[in-house]
Amino acid sequence: MIETYLLRGIAEIDRCGSFTAAAKALHVSQPALSRAMQKLEGELGAALFDRTAGRTVLAPLGRLAAEHARLVLSALDGLSAAVREADRAARVFRYGSVAPMPVWVLAPLLARALPGKTVESRLADADAPLVAALEEGTLDAAVLLRPPAGGGWQSKAFLRERLGVLLSPVHPLARRKTLRFADLAGETFVLFGDSGFWIPLCRRKIPRAEFLAQGTTEAARHIVANSDLPGFYSDQAARLGPYPGNRVKIPFRDPEATATYHFVCRADRAGTLAQVFDALPSP
Amino acid sequence: MIETYLLRGIAEIDRCGSFTAAAKALHVSQPALSRAMQKLEGELGAALFDRTAGRTVLAPLGRLAAEHARLVLSALDGLSAAVREADRAARVFRYGSVAPMPVWVLAPLLARALPGKTVESRLADADAPLVAALEEGTLDAAVLLRPPAGGGWQSKAFLRERLGVLLSPVHPLARRKTLRFADLAGETFVLFGDSGFWIPLCRRKIPRAEFLAQGTTEAARHIVANSDLPGFYSDQAARLGPYPGNRVKIPFRDPEATATYHFVCRADRAGTLAQVFDALPSP
DNA sequence: TCGGATTACGTGCACCGTAATGATC
DNA sequence: GATCATTACGGTGCACGTAATCCGA
Numbered sequence: 001m002i003e004t005y006l007l008r009g010i011a012e013i014d015r016c017g018s019f020t021a022a023a024k025a026l027h028v029s030q031p032a033l034s035r036a037m038q039k040l041e042g043e044l045g046a047a048l049f050d051r052t053a054g055r056t057v058l059a060p061l062g063r064l065a066a067e068h069a070r071l072v073l074s075a076l077d078g079l080s081a082a083v084r085e086a087d088r089a090a091r092v093f094r095y096g097s098v099a100p101m102p103v104w105v106l107a108p109l110l111a112r113a114l115p116g117k118t119v120e121s122r123l124a125d126a127d128a129p130l131v132a133a134l135e136e137g138t139l140d141a142a143v144l145l146r147p148p149a150g151g152g153w154q155s156k157a158f159l160r161e162r163l164g165v166l167l168s169p170v171h172p173l174a175r176r177k178t179l180r181f182a183d184l185a186g187e188t189f190v191l192f193g194d195s196g197f198w199i200p201l202c203r204r205k206i207p208r209a210e211f212l213a214q215g216t217t218e219a220a221r222h223i224v225a226n227s228d229l230p231g232f233y234s235d236q237a238a239r240l241g242p243y244p245g246n247r248v249k250i251p252f253r254d255p256e257a258t259a260t261y262h263f264v265c266r267a268d269r270a271g272t273l274a275q276v277f278d279a280l281p282s283p
Numbered sequence: 284m285i286e287t288y289l290l291r292g293i294a295e296i297d298r299c300g301s302f303t304a305a306a307k308a309l310h311v312s313q314p315a316l317s318r319a320m321q322k323l324e325g326e327l328g329a330a331l332f333d334r335t336a337g338r339t340v341l342a343p344l345g346r347l348a349a350e351h352a353r354l355v356l357s358a359l360d361g362l363s364a365a366v367r368e369a370d371r372a373a374r375v376f377r378y379g380s381v382a383p384m385p386v387w388v389l390a391p392l393l394a395r396a397l398p399g400k401t402v403e404s405r406l407a408d409a410d411a412p413l414v415a416a417l418e419e420g421t422l423d424a425a426v427l428l429r430p431p432a433g434g435g436w437q438s439k440a441f442l443r444e445r446l447g448v449l450l451s452p453v454h455p456l457a458r459r460k461t462l463r464f465a466d467l468a469g470e471t472f473v474l475f476g477d478s479g480f481w482i483p484l485c486r487r488k489i490p491r492a493e494f495l496a497q498g499t500t501e502a503a504r505h506i507v508a509n510s511d512l513p514g515f516y517s518d519q520a521a522r523l524g525p526y527p528g529n530r531v532k533i534p535f536r537d538p539e540a541t542a543t544y545h546f547v548c549r550a551d552r553a554g555t556l557a558q559v560f561d562a563l564p565s566p
Numbered sequence: 567t568c569g570g571a572t573t574a575c576g577t578g579c580a581c582c583g584t585a586a587t588g589a590t591c
Numbered sequence: 592g593a594t595c596a597t598t599a600c601g602g603t604g605c606a607c608g609t610a611a612t613c614c615g616a
Binding site for chain 2: 002003005007045065068079086087090
Binding site for chain 4: 301302303313314316317318321334337338339
């Protein structure tokens with residue numbers, strides 16, 4: 001019977017060029033590898049090595065065998081990878097979101113709709129990378145700004161969020177009822193952690209703006225509390241706790257400042273996620 | 284380390300449907316197989332079997348693993364097959380011929396040009412199957428009536444053979460200098476062993492003819508010697524020994540009765556056969 | 567003489583089979 | 592109780608490592 005250690009042996013000898021080097025790489029003794037290769041030759045009924053010279057070297061037949069051995073071993077790796085991946089997929093639900101707020105909304109909902117599963121989420125700053133991840137199966141679902149183009153998708157809008165700015169009461173614009181992004185040109189903003197697509201959106205819409213990204217929400221709150229620097233808020237963010245008291249909240253009236261979040265999965269996964277779609281609220 | 288006996292185990296369990304049946308099929312005890320599958324689960328770090336019911340059965344993950352196991356095992360079979368085939372190809376030279384005479388001509392020539400190789404030949408009754416065998420690599424070379432159409436071939440004409448008929452001196456046509464196939468309509472012929480393409484050719488060209496195929500040349504000679512039945516000969520066949528004395532030899536004048544034999548191999552094999560091509564005579 | 571492969575030899579692990587136990591119908 | 596899988600328990604083969612030998616440069 002050709003066992004895998006024989007294949008690892010010949011593949012490694014082909015890679016390293018000698019028994020000695022291969023034995024070292026495989027963490028076995030040289031004699032063990034030598035015997036293994038003799039056994040492999042016996043199993044195959046053919047000479048794989050050229051032993052005429054001082055340095056025993058792979059014969060053409062041996063190189064052919066090594067090539068096939070690599071194929072077998074990569075198929076074996078494929079088995080391990082496939083099983084581990086399927087096992088993981090059975091235990092955890094992975095989705096991505098273009099913004100943090102939908103994650104807060106979905107967390108309790110998914111925990112109820114997917115009992116026994118671990119939920120993992122990741123943030124992205126645009127739809128495109130999440131769609132790519134859905135296509136290649138890296139993600140089970142995603143929260144996007146708009147459903148992907150083309151067929152093969154299931155999606156449902158479930159949340160709307162409107163961005164606004166936090167201004168110090170002494171700021172010249174603090175009395176306005178609404179603002180446009182462009183009104184805040186040249187300002188420096190404090191950012192509360194990762195905000196997904198909102199950050200590139202603001203960079204694009206607010207000319208000459210600067211952004212102070214803070215690693216923790218605490219750091220951001222501290223800076224806001226001890227300065228006049230503006231920050232961002234959203235109408236949905238009340239769920240996360242109270243905002244600093246020393247700011248006025250003014251919503252943006254640009255259409256881009258209002259996001260509609262869509263929960264999206266591949267159509268071929270819709271069956272197992274039917275419960276999730278049913279549990280989603282309306283925006 | 285995932286060894287192949289583990290893969291054979293799960294593949295067989297998937298095929299047979301139970302540990303008991305699979306263990307029987309693999310010629311191992313049931314406990315041995317049970318332990319092997321526990322080890323496989325340990326190696327993969329995942330449960331492959333559903334042990335809740337009385338009959339331990341493959342879980343979905345186990346079926347996935349079994350599927351991949353079959354892939355690995357077939358890759359392993361591919362290794363054995365490839366090595367054995369390459370080993371054989373290095374030792375033996377295989378060619379086919381549409382007629383027996385070229386084989387007699389080539390035998391000593393190939394023995395000289397391919398030292399250390401065993402030469403195997405087989406007969407066919409038309410070009411087509413030999414061309415197919417050349418294409419798929421089952422044959423190293425072939426003797427054909429005409430070079431194959433299309434590119435990718437190396438060929439050289441090296442022998443011409445003309446068929447004739449052996450008639451009893453008392454046959455009405457025995458005085459003719461030449462004959463046409465059609466002149467012998469309705470006759471019954473004795474055949475000397477396998478004659479390749481000549482047999483279907485004669486069936487096609489001689490209306491209502493019957494053929495008595497003999498297993499051995501001896502049997503055919505015996506029938507010829509003790510009857511007036513006609514047979515076939517060729518101008519090249521003198522090499523094989525004398526013909527029966529009680530017959531006259533009359534060549535056919537139909538153009539089909541003269542065959543030109545071409546030695547053919549795939550262009551990508553021409554390099555290793557250069558010696559053979561050089562040694563071939565002119566027709 | 568030295569680097570590298572093979573042979574010799576004793577050891578230990580891992581897999582095996584038989585037998586007993588457990589679990590489910 | 593019957594059937595099938597698992598656990599328990601010795602036994603053994605096989606691959607291992609160390610050490611000795613062989614073989615070309």
